[in-house]
Amino acid sequence: MPPHDRKADRYSHGHHESVLRSHLWRTAENSAAFLLPHLSDDARLLDIGCGPGNISADLATVLAKGSVVAIDRAEEIIDRATQSFPAKDYPNLSFAIGDTYALEYPDHSFDVVYAHQVLQHLSDPIAALKEMRRVLASDGLLAVRDTDYAAFVWWPQDPRLTQWMEIYHRITQANGANADAGRQLRSWVLQAGYREVTASSSTWTYADDDSVAWWGDLWSKRALKSEFAIQALSQGFATHDDLNDISEAFLDWSRAKDASFIVVHGEILARP
Numbered sequence: 001m002p003p004h005d006r007k008a009d010r011y012s013h014g015h016h017e018s019v020l021r022s023h024l025w026r027t028a029e030n031s032a033a034f035l036l037p038h039l040s041d042d043a044r045l046l047d048i049g050c051g052p053g054n055i056s057a058d059l060a061t062v063l064a065k066g067s068v069v070a071i072d073r074a075e076e077i078i079d080r081a082t083q084s085f086p087a088k089d090y091p092n093l094s095f096a097i098g099d100t101y102a103l104e105y106p107d108h109s110f111d112v113v114y115a116h117q118v119l120q121h122l123s124d125p126i127a128a129l130k131e132m133r134r135v136l137a138s139d140g141l142l143a144v145r146d147t148d149y150a151a152f153v154w155w156p157q158d159p160r161l162t163q164w165m166e167i168y169h170r171i172t173q174a175n176g177a178n179a180d181a182g183r184q185l186r187s188w189v190l191q192a193g194y195r196e197v198t199a200s201s202s203t204w205t206y207a208d209d210d211s212v213a214w215w216g217d218l219w220s221k222r223a224l225k226s227e228f229a230i231q232a233l234s235q236g237f238a239t240h241d242d243l244n245d246i247s248e249a250f251l252d253w254s255r256a257k258d259a260s261f262i263v264v265h266g267e268i269l270a271r272p
């Protein structure tokens with residue numbers, strides 16, 4: 001089989017400030033709870049697609065006698081993460097530019113590989129999972145977690161938000177990626193040859209005044225400024241008017257007194 005053309009993958013969100021606002025909210029507690037009970041404090045953990053690095057820094061704190069190597073394909077986000085979580089404050093945490101399809105680490109060199117919200121953005125998640133398996137110790141642990149966009153639910157309903165979801169699916173499909181990854185994780189992990197596969201699910205729920213205001217505001221900006229907007233326009237999936245409508249819809253949603261939004265995730269723990 002020819003090597004995978006990893007340059008073909010286009011990340012559907014990008015790293016605009018409105019996107020990072022949601023990534024920076026994430027913690028080990030709200031994004032790796034399925035993994036935390038299985039971590040020994042001396043584990044060597046690889047965090048793939050680490051983004052701005054806040055979850056990686058949390059994990060480094062948990063692994064007091066261990067270490068975290070956090071990688072991302074995007075140089076700009078690794079620069080930011082390195083500045084936010086410097087080695088002087090986090091001596092067991094290091095950041096590097098790296099590609100999940102071609103990890104620059106020897107076989108069996110990590111006890112845990114964690115990838116949070118990454119597989120959904122890849123055109124070949126099974127190839128990526130096989131590469132993760134290569135770097136795992138024989139008794140190591142894979143921990144992956146991805147949302148499932150088609151499983152998101154929200155209230156109140158709004159046709160403009162239905163259109164947002166349709167456009168997002170079209171963008172990810174055009175990128176060869178799969179926005180509904182959560183339900184497919186078990187299948188992908190089994191196809192990549194893992195054993196002792198344990199599946200679970202969990203949610204983020206935005207249904208109080210602060211989280212509703214935060215989520216509505218950040219998506220009202222994402223709809224206009226982030227890669228969602230850039231790719232929707234360049235692919236012909238939306239017009240400027242459509243994007244303005246979607247942005248307004250998120251603000252209207254956030255003003256509803258009874259608003260709620262539930263983000264569904266699939267999660268997998270597995271042995272290589």
Ligand SMILES: C[S@@+](CC[C@H](N)C(=O)[O-])C[C@H]1O[C@@H](n2cnc3c(N)ncnc32)[C@H](O)[C@@H]1O
Binds near residue numbers: 100
């Ligand atoms: C949705 S963000 C998740 C960031 C972080 N894990 C979190 O949950 O907040 C996905 C990240 O994966 C990175 N990424 C996409 N394709 C990648 C690849 N082939 N190798 C490494 N990182 C990749 C993107 O640059 C982006 O920072």
